[in-house]
Amino acid sequence: MAGQTDEQQGRSKGVFYGWYVVGALFFATFVGVGSRQGFGVFVEAWEEDFGVSVGAISVAAGVGWAVNGVVQPFFGRLTDALGGRRVMIGGVLAMGLGTMLVAASPNVYVLIAVYGFVVSSAAGGVFPTPASSVIVRWFQRKRGTAMSMVAFGGSLGGFIMIPFAAYLLIIADWRTAWLVMGGAILFLALPLLVAIVRSDPSDMGLNQDGDDAPADSTETGSGKSITARIAPLATTRWRESYRSAPMWQLSLSYAVCGITTAIIAVHFIRWASSEDISGGTAALAFGVLMAINGIGLLVVGWISDRVQRKNLLGTVYLIRGIAFLALIVLPGVPALWAFAVIGGMSWLASVPLTNSLTADVYGLRNVGVLNGLIMMAHQLAGGLAVIVAGMVFDIWDTYDPVFAAAAGFLLFAGLISYAIRERKYSIRFQAPQPLPPPTPIAAAASDGD
Amino acid sequence: MGALTSSLDLLLHHSEYIDPTLVDWIRHEIDEIFGLGPTTIVVVLGAVTLVFPIGLMALALRRARRARGGRS
Numbered sequence: 001m002a003g004q005t006d007e008q009q010g011r012s013k014g015v016f017y018g019w020y021v022v023g024a025l026f027f028a029t030f031v032g033v034g035s036r037q038g039f040g041v042f043v044e045a046w047e048e049d050f051g052v053s054v055g056a057i058s059v060a061a062g063v064g065w066a067v068n069g070v071v072q073p074f075f076g077r078l079t080d081a082l083g084g085r086r087v088m089i090g091g092v093l094a095m096g097l098g099t100m101l102v103a104a105s106p107n108v109y110v111l112i113a114v115y116g117f118v119v120s121s122a123a124g125g126v127f128p129t130p131a132s133s134v135i136v137r138w139f140q141r142k143r144g145t146a147m148s149m150v151a152f153g154g155s156l157g158g159f160i161m162i163p164f165a166a167y168l169l170i171i172a173d174w175r176t177a178w179l180v181m182g183g184a185i186l187f188l189a190l191p192l193l194v195a196i197v198r199s200d201p202s203d204m205g206l207n208q209d210g211d212d213a214p215a216d217s218t219e220t221g222s223g224k225s226i227t228a229r230i231a232p233l234a235t236t237r238w239r240e241s242y243r244s245a246p247m248w249q250l251s252l253s254y255a256v257c258g259i260t261t262a263i264i265a266v267h268f269i270r271w272a273s274s275e276d277i278s279g280g281t282a283a284l285a286f287g288v289l290m291a292i293n294g295i296g297l298l299v300v301g302w303i304s305d306r307v308q309r310k311n312l313l314g315t316v317y318l319i320r321g322i323a324f325l326a327l328i329v330l331p332g333v334p335a336l337w338a339f340a341v342i343g344g345m346s347w348l349a350s351v352p353l354t355n356s357l358t359a360d361v362y363g364l365r366n367v368g369v370l371n372g373l374i375m376m377a378h379q380l381a382g383g384l385a386v387i388v389a390g391m392v393f394d395i396w397d398t399y400d401p402v403f404a405a406a407a408g409f410l411l412f413a414g415l416i417s418y419a420i421r422e423r424k425y426s427i428r429f430q431a432p433q434p435l436p437p438p439t440p441i442a443a444a445a446s447d448g449d
Numbered sequence: 450m451g452a453l454t455s456s457l458d459l460l461l462h463h464s465e466y467i468d469p470t471l472v473d474w475i476r477h478e479i480d481e482i483f484g485l486g487p488t489t490i491v492v493v494l495g496a497v498t499l500v501f502p503i504g505l506m507a508l509a510l511r512r513a514r515r516a517r518g519g520r521s
Contacts, residue, residue, distance in 0.1 A: 015512075017512075020505070020508070020509055023505045026501075027501055027502050027505065030498075030501075040472060160494055160498060161498070162472060162475065163475055163490065163494060164491065164494040164495065164498065166472050166475070166476050167476070167487040167491045167494070168491050170487040171487045171488050171491060184498060188498070188499070188502045189502070191506070192502050192506060284474060287474065287475065
């Protein structure tokens with residue numbers, strides 16, 4: 001590599017350029033997810049201003065949830081075809097404009113249209129599918145760490161952006177608050193993406209992880225024979241991935257992830273109320289859960305680069321299952337805190353593990369659409385579970401059957417995650433294979449992982 | 450239909466969106482701990498939000514400048 005500049009090696013005083021990309025995506029996730037989470041801050045203001053019930057406003061939230069799930073495979077496919085940079089720039093631009101447009105909503109119907117459809121679908125062009133698809137191209141050995149740092153942006157974004165929105169609402173009004181949040185997306189996140197993010201390290205003449213040679217490629221002997229590790233289940237068409245077990249294992253376990261997080265996020269306060277726990281205490285516990293979740297996310301991401309990811313993924317689901325059992329077995333307040341602490345450790349940790357495993361097993365060619373499909377399973381299963389859990393509570397006046405079912409689902413998710421044959425299917429455990437001389441067909445079939 | 454409607458009422462509690470009860474609690478705790486006015490808190494949180502992108506952009510620009518210098 002003699003004669004190459006720092007730029008060509010992707011390093012500035014030892015810092016691989018991929019970490020700049022992680023920084024930019026962290027911030028895009030920070031403002032993108034943070035501002036979306038802020039939706040709940042404005043409910044009372046909308047109730048008064050639009051003269052509608054919480055239920056009517058909930059439609060915007062519910063539509064947004066479903067739309068955000070359905071568009072994930074679409075944006076994943078676009079990411080695979082056009083590159084994550086273009087998709088994310090378009091997504092952030094649309095999200096910023098849409099967020100500002102919310103400020104102009106004259107009634108709840110426009111709110112449903114703008115927030116439920118425009119902002120929520122545009123958000124799908126930012127996180128998690130396009131962002132994770134960019135990260136897996138920049139990193140292989142530190143994929144879990146990088147992915148968890150970007151996801152952590154969402155956790156931190158909630159902690160900063162939500163109080164920001166809440167106090168902005170006090171000193172101004174909801175329209176100003178949405179204009180400011182849209183401005184943050186447009187004038188802070190967008191320039192960062194434009195200036196820093198590249199879809200692939202090869203766009204800058206770099207290699208994954210900042211290596212001198214292409215990832216997993218080594219020249220042997222005379223230097224003429226090139227070897228590389230190839231993801232064993234890498235396919236040219238994404239549909240083919242459904243013929244292999246890991247895609248089903250990852251999709252089903254992630255659907256369980258969606259079911260269990262959605263149930264708690266929606267019904268936690270109501271459960272606490274049914275146990276005669278004050279809303280403030282329940283909110284405090286939920287806040288503790290989210291704080292532990294941020295730390296757990298970073299720790300799990302870092303560890304996942306050192307061990308088999310499927311073992312961590314299975315453990316995350318089993319730990320969450322124990323947390324659900326605590327809600328049934330323990331009395332009110334101890335159950336609340338046990339859930340907050342135990343559940344918090346596993347809350348978002350499944351995201352970097354699942355996305356990284358998908359790329360490890362199926363390679364990079366279709367990683368966007370595959371992550372999008374898995375994410376869609378998460379969202380749709382979660383949305384359905386919320387409605388079913390509400391019906392169960394209305395009929396039996398207790399959440400115990402819901403929590404018992406959730407614990408059972410999590411046991412299932414843990415077992416099928418453990419059953420993923422990572423040593424056989426993950427690129428991390430493959431021996432380098434000799435590559436044939438490049439031909440146009442071989443070059444087209446190679447996905448670069 | 451009643452069950453469905455009541456479930457939709459609760460969709461606002463979803464993880465994508467902050468729980469209104471949690472918002473009240475956060476605001477109460479911030480008021481208790483810091484005792485600052487809303488305007489000050491908005492300015493502080495706004496500044497915190499600004500620091501990261503400005504810092505990252507400055508680092509990226511410095512890196513690009515250095516790389517250009519290395520080439521010339």
